[in-house]
Amino acid sequence: YAGALRDGTALACLQSANHEVGTEQPVAEVAALCAEAGVPLLVDAAQSLGWGPVAGGWSLLTASAHKWGGPAGVGLLAVRKGVRFAPQGPAGERESGRAPGFENLPAIVAAAASLRAVRDEAAAEAVRLRALVDRIRTVVAERVGDVEVVGDPERRLPHLVTFSCLYVDGETLLHELDRHGFSVSSGSSCTSSTLEPSHVLKAMGVLSEGNVRVSLPMGTAEADVDRFLEVVPGVVAEVRERLGAPVSAPPSPAPARSLVVDALGRRCPIPVIELAKVIGEVPVGATVTVLADDEAARLDIPAWCEMREQEYVGEEPADRGSAYVVRRLS
Structure with a gap:
């Protein structure tokens, strides 16, 4: 994390927990690194705040009430005391200049009340x-x-x-x-x-x-x-x-030659499926080259190789799309 902080970094941002896979992030550790570098840390706590407070010396914290069952459209911004903060857009006299107009008080109260209610049950749930x-x-x-x-x-x-x-x-x-x-x-x-x-x-x-x-x-x-x-x-x-995906283990090796699979114009997972169908047709040590122009193939073919314990040799230029080379290891 320290490597992400460079000279001139104005603000660091971190999710308290990733929204896609749920992994919790070391907020306290990152906050300490940011404090040492003099960089404020903004934490996106939308996914985790309903389950409990966010530890660590963060500078700003954001969340969205609908994530814990509160009213949709109500956002939360917490600014720790001592953090320099200047709102963007028109300023008014309310909330120390942070709110340009009248606040939606019923929705704000509902957001706070729903968070408190959810927190009361969060530990057991x-x-x-x-x-x-x-x-x-x-x-x-x-x-x-x-x-x-x-x-x-x-x-x-x-x-x-x-x-x-x-x-x-x-x-x-x-x-x-x-x-x-x-x-x-x-x-x-x-x-x-x-x-x-x-x-x-x-x-x-x-x-x-x-x-x-x-x-x-x-x-x-x-x-x-x-x-x-x-x-x-x-x-x-x-x-x-x-x-048309394979439903059983690939057949035993046949001819001692490398193969080329033409999956141009076909979306993933078809290129990976075609690769899986023919990997058993080359001997151990030989290669299969997959021609594909779907951007997802750049991610999925190496991931398939790791899952199936085959060697991903790399990507090579082709007349159309790219050529992905895989070597059979077993």
Whole structure:
């Protein structure tokens, strides 16, 4: 974290917990580094504030009331005493010049009251939901082949879990789960309206396709989680079959030659599926080159190699798109 602070850094920003995978961040440690460097730290606590206070000497803290069941449209900004703060936009006399007009007092009071009510139940509910999330993490890994549960297994929010399924298109998976009555998401809301892979998953080096994010609201029943775990394996298998994904181990090596897979013009996870189909057709030590022009292939092919213990040789230029070279190790 210290490496992110450079000469001239005016402000450092950190999520108290990541919104996509739930991993809690070391706010106190980062705040100490920022204080030593004389840089104010702004903490986005939207995802975690309903579960408890944010420790550490942060300078500014933001949150959104709808995250803990309060009124939508009410944001929270806490400025620690002693922090120099100048509001942007027109200034008025209210709130030390921070509010340009009349505040929505009913919504503000409702936001504070709902946070207090949620906090009264948070400790017990966190224990209960953490146990349900632990069950999802364990059972999904047991019942769904070629799946990767993402995020720190211990240092995490109690209600959130993310997993990525190999050979699956995330949007198709969400639609199928919705048909069974489950409202889940895939990756970041920031990229939900685009075809761009999540920058968080990209930075983590995990699969960007076939990603499922499950957020359990307070009061989630154990029976609902059990039904979700009964449905997920069949839905994933159905989507994989529809996409023509491999359903068994690759065949034994055949010809002693390298192969080229042309997946140009095809969206992920198709390039990865085609790679998985032919990897067994080359001997150990030989390579498969995948030609692809979908941006997600740049993330998913290396992630597939790590999951399947194959060697990702690298990316090479091609007449169209890129050529991704994989060496078979086993």
